[in-house]
Amino acid sequence: MSVSNYKKTARRLLGAALLLGSGQALAERFNFQPPVTPVAHDIYGLHMMTFWICVAIAIVVFGAMFYSIFKHRKSQGAVAANFHENTKLEVLWTIVPFVILVVVAIPATKTLLYLENTSDAALTVKVTGIQWKWKYEYVDHDNNDANNVSFISTILPDQIAASSSGNSARIDKLNTPEHPYLLTVDHDLVLPINERIRFLVTGNDVIHSFFIPQFGIKKDAIPGYVNETWAEIQKPGVYYGQCAELCGKDHAFMPIVVRAVSKADFAAWMTKKKAEAVKAAEEASSNKVWKLADLIKKGNEIYHGKGGCFGCHGANGLGGGPFPALKGSKVATGPVAKHLHTVIFGVAGTPMQAFGKQLNNLELAAVITYERNAWGNNTGDAVQPKDVAAARKAP
Amino acid sequence: MSTTMTHDAGHHEEHPTGIKRWLFTTNHKDIGTLYLWFSFTMFLIGGTFALVIRAELFEPGLQIVNPQFFNMMTTMHGLVMIFGAIMPGFVGLANWQIPLMVGAPDMALPRMNNWSFWLLPFAATMLVAPMFMGAHFMDGNGPWFGWTFYAPLSLQYNHLAYFVFAIHLLGISSIMGAINIIATILNMRAPGMTLMKMPLFVWTWLITAFLLIAVMPVLAGCVTMLLTDKYFGTSFFNAAGGGDPVLFQHVFWFFGHPEVYIMILPAFGIVSQIIPTFARKKLFGYSSMVYATASIAFLSFIVWAHHMFTVGMPVAGELFFMYATVLIAVPTGVKVFNWVATMWRGSMTFEPPMLWAISFVFLFTIGGLSGIMLAVVPADVQYQDTYFVVAHFHYVLVTGALFGIIGAVYYWLPKWTGNMYSDKLAKWHFWLSLVSVNLTFFPMHFTGLAGMPRRYADYPLEFTRFNQWSSVGAFIFGFSQLLLLILVIKCIRGGQKATSEVWEGAEGLEWTVPSPAPYHTFAIAPEVK
Numbered sequence: 001m002s003v004s005n006y007k008k009t010a011r012r013l014l015g016a017a018l019l020l021g022s023g024q025a026l027a028e029r030f031n032f033q034p035p036v037t038p039v040a041h042d043i044y045g046l047h048m049m050t051f052w053i054c055v056a057i058a059i060v061v062f063g064a065m066f067y068s069i070f071k072h073r074k075s076q077g078a079v080a081a082n083f084h085e086n087t088k089l090e091v092l093w094t095i096v097p098f099v100i101l102v103v104v105a106i107p108a109t110k111t112l113l114y115l116e117n118t119s120d121a122a123l124t125v126k127v128t129g130i131q132w133k134w135k136y137e138y139v140d141h142d143n144n145d146a147n148n149v150s151f152i153s154t155i156l157p158d159q160i161a162a163s164s165s166g167n168s169a170r171i172d173k174l175n176t177p178e179h180p181y182l183l184t185v186d187h188d189l190v191l192p193i194n195e196r197i198r199f200l201v202t203g204n205d206v207i208h209s210f211f212i213p214q215f216g217i218k219k220d221a222i223p224g225y226v227n228e229t230w231a232e233i234q235k236p237g238v239y240y241g242q243c244a245e246l247c248g249k250d251h252a253f254m255p256i257v258v259r260a261v262s263k264a265d266f267a268a269w270m271t272k273k274k275a276e277a278v279k280a281a282e283e284a285s286s287n288k289v290w291k292l293a294d295l296i297k298k299g300n301e302i303y304h305g306k307g308g309c310f311g312c313h314g315a316n317g318l319g320g321g322p323f324p325a326l327k328g329s330k331v332a333t334g335p336v337a338k339h340l341h342t343v344i345f346g347v348a349g350t351p352m353q354a355f356g357k358q359l360n361n362l363e364l365a366a367v368i369t370y371e372r373n374a375w376g377n378n379t380g381d382a383v384q385p386k387d388v389a390a391a392r393k394a395p
Numbered sequence: 396m397s398t399t400m401t402h403d404a405g406h407h408e409e410h411p412t413g414i415k416r417w418l419f420t421t422n423h424k425d426i427g428t429l430y431l432w433f434s435f436t437m438f439l440i441g442g443t444f445a446l447v448i449r450a451e452l453f454e455p456g457l458q459i460v461n462p463q464f465f466n467m468m469t470t471m472h473g474l475v476m477i478f479g480a481i482m483p484g485f486v487g488l489a490n491w492q493i494p495l496m497v498g499a500p501d502m503a504l505p506r507m508n509n510w511s512f513w514l515l516p517f518a519a520t521m522l523v524a525p526m527f528m529g530a531h532f533m534d535g536n537g538p539w540f541g542w543t544f545y546a547p548l549s550l551q552y553n554h555l556a557y558f559v560f561a562i563h564l565l566g567i568s569s570i571m572g573a574i575n576i577i578a579t580i581l582n583m584r585a586p587g588m589t590l591m592k593m594p595l596f597v598w599t600w601l602i603t604a605f606l607l608i609a610v611m612p613v614l615a616g617c618v619t620m621l622l623t624d625k626y627f628g629t630s631f632f633n634a635a636g637g638g639d640p641v642l643f644q645h646v647f648w649f650f651g652h653p654e655v656y657i658m659i660l661p662a663f664g665i666v667s668q669i670i671p672t673f674a675r676k677k678l679f680g681y682s683s684m685v686y687a688t689a690s691i692a693f694l695s696f697i698v699w700a701h702h703m704f705t706v707g708m709p710v711a712g713e714l715f716f717m718y719a720t721v722l723i724a725v726p727t728g729v730k731v732f733n734w735v736a737t738m739w740r741g742s743m744t745f746e747p748p749m750l751w752a753i754s755f756v757f758l759f760t761i762g763g764l765s766g767i768m769l770a771v772v773p774a775d776v777q778y779q780d781t782y783f784v785v786a787h788f789h790y791v792l793v794t795g796a797l798f799g800i801i802g803a804v805y806y807w808l809p810k811w812t813g814n815m816y817s818d819k820l821a822k823w824h825f826w827l828s829l830v831s832v833n834l835t836f837f838p839m840h841f842t843g844l845a846g847m848p849r850r851y852a853d854y855p856l857e858f859t860r861f862n863q864w865s866s867v868g869a870f871i872f873g874f875s876q877l878l879l880l881i882l883v884i885k886c887i888r889g890g891q892k893a894t895s896e897v898w899e900g901a902e903g904l905e906w907t908v909p910s911p912a913p914y915h916t917f918a919i920a921p922e923v924k
């Protein structure tokens with residue numbers, strides 16, 4: 001049976017079972033999202049094969065059980081037979097399942113070897129799970145260094161705001177086909193179609209898991225490990241994934257959004273991104289002295305976006321639970337040096353990350369300035385990129 | 396419990412009454428009762444946590460709790476149900492029934508028995524206490540890192556020491572319970588009761604007890620390493636210090652996989668007692684059941700990494716753990732076939748224990764079949780950490796382990812209280828539970844296949860419908876369990892007097908003593924032919 005046949009039959013069967021309960025039931029998804037990579041296709045086939053084998057086993061076992069429940073009941077005058085232990089039967093019901101399992105194991109082994117073979121990639125992307133966002137680095141493209149292109153992808157704050165409002169009207173309004181609720185980020189992961197893409201997956205703080213159902217990918221992002229997986233996307237489109245390993249408070253709020261485009265579009269995007277990266281690097285390392293208002297404006301964006309600071313310290317700087325308030329905090333209103341050190345190097349053993357590895361000098365200067373001036377922290381300090389550069393070197 | 400305590404001749408020593416009776420008791424029946432009430436209390440607490448989860452997930456958006464609190468609920472639900480409800484539930488049944496079933500006057504080590512119970516309330520308090528330690532209750536200061544407490548996430552938790560010591564106490568209690576059970580079974584069987592004549596409940600518990608002794612120390616080691624990582628500067632699991640986060644998972648699941656069999660083997664035993672009774676026919680293959688249990692126990696030690704197929708193991712490792720895992724289906728299949736063959740051409744009646752046992756066979760098998768699907772590594776890449784897994788393990792733990800315990804309570808309750816319970820109430824409890832448990836957990840297969848990850852406080856809109864079904868089911872299931880409480884209290888208070896045999900087709904030593912079982916039984920060992 002071809003995959004699409006399996007799919008149809010499964011839909012119909014499962015759909016029928018639930019149609020009874022709900023008029024809208026057919027709109028629901030009963031099975032995997034449509035696969036768009038060769039691996040995901042193979043997995044789908046394997047999944048349906050095992051599923052039907054399980055259905056067959058269930059029919060035999062439950063058939064026998066319910067037959068005897070209906071026929072061999074005392075109220076029907078059934079008298080208990082007195083048979084037990086039958087070597088032939090017992091050997092049979094040991095061997096038959098064993099054989100069935102071998103039948104399952106063979107294609108499973110084949111698919112496993114296929115999906116674990118990450119060689120010959122045209123593009124390599126390093127994926128880092130960070131509490132609670134993803135960092136994507138284009139490491140290598142057609143053997144060209146793509147080192148400059150890297151960005152952090154964070155869920156949009158309006159999604160979180162709608163979620164914590166608990167207001168379903170607001171959520172419904174936010175949810176559009178282009179920007180589905182909880183699956184909308186500031187920067188999509190852009191990838192070319194019809195090319196083998198290798199993902200190097202790692203974690204920054206705790207374990208996350210890089211899960212894109214339609215690619216048949218799920219790889220844990222573990223600190224200290226670099227795991228490999230791959231995909232060859234067969235169709236342009238937008239594909240969604242979510243973090244699949246509990247990683248703390250905002251585990252549910254670090255989606256993955258992939259935009260798969262043609263090779264030409266990808267190349268154009270890449271060129272643009274490279275130019276942007278060069279410009280940003282220049283800007284950050286220039287000795288330009290920034291005005292307080294400009295820093296605050298930029299810092300506001302980073303605090304509520306790329307930096308993801310709001311996820312822990314709250315949109316209003318009030319923190320909550322294990323996360324300290326920054327409004328009126330000793331660090332954010334005290335000596336600048338301590339503040340710089342905290343943000344650049346993080347606080348070991350706590351969720352406070354070393355942002356020196358994620359943000360450039362300008363961005364760090366901006367977000368620190370923002371924290372020192374927002375929510376009534378009015379210190380009036382304007383931290384400059386060169387201060388950050390100096391602090392990076394400080395012990 | 397009521398006052399009907401007929402004493403065996405020669406056993407007229409005083410025993411205290413009131414609170415002291417329960418604090419100082421060394422009587423296996425009293426201790427069994429304590430365990431069972433403890434288990435039920437924790438079941439209601441853990442169930443309340445589950446209902447908070449389901450209420451929050453009823454629709455998209457955070458209406459009731461914040462994500463931190465939500466994580467605390469999933470964590471505490473798992474911990475309380477596993478260590479508070481299911482495991483003590485089985486130990487309670489063992490305490491009541493093993494001496495009665497092997498014809499022993501009591502457990503082999505009665506004082507230790509007392510201690511292993513009385514550690515539990517303290518352990519549970521220590522586990523729950525941090526929930527109330529923050530400035531605001533809603534901050535979620537209790538454990539929030541999942542019941543699997545993976546490092547390095549759990550190392551970010553402020554009150555880790557409470558958790559670690561709670562686990563230590565629970566572990567000590569379990570190990571002592573297990574030693575006691577092994578000592579009782581191996582030394583105190585009535586003359587003539589050879590190992591291969593033991594009731595299957597006793598057999599499955601014997602094997603379970605060995606599993607407990609083997610793996611609880613591993614769990615203790617695991618939490619101790621966490622403790623030293625957190626407070627004493629070691630780096631077992633901290634990558635920045637040269638440690639290995641994956642090591643944590645290997646150690647944890649080396650405990651964790653046998654642990655799931657610890658929670659199911661005694662239920663296998665219970666069902667193997669109940670089905671022959673109400674089919675009025677001998678268990679089809681007694682010795683193959685014993686061997687199947689033993690092989691499952693053995694295999695449970697070599698499959699742990701099937702919980703870790705996405706951590707990036709070498710392919711050879713993935714293949715090994717896949718093959719070993721699917722192999723477990725063989726002895727498990729043998730068990731299911733045996734139960735069905737026992738019913739086959741029996742003379743069945745459907746009293747409440749039988750209803751629970753049959754639904755156990757049916758629903759546990761569904762959980763077993765989704766287990767085979769999960770064992771297939773490439774497919775597991777899709778299922779891992781989604782609601783499909785949640786559906787799977789609730790089919791084996793709720794409709795498996797829990798249904799087993801409830802079935803056992805319905806089976807032996809008349810023996811414990813001397814009264815028959817209300818059949819009508821029992822039927823209501825059963826049918827409501829059966830329908831609602833499926834309404835809760837069956838749709839989770841679909842949410843999982845569609846790709847919804849587990850432990851999510853909020854979800855995209857496409858998952859709404861099935862989550863609503865699950866939530867409605869969970870509330871019905873939760874409140875239905877109060878019927879059991881009412882039924883048990885009524886049964887303790889009175890009711891139609893039970894005979895010693897209680898059930899027409901029942902066989903075994905426990906049915907030879909009067910109902911309620913006197914405070915001291917088998918002062919003179921019975922003879923087993």
Ligand SMILES: [Cu+2]
Nearest residue numbers: 208209243247
């Ligand atoms: Cu994550």
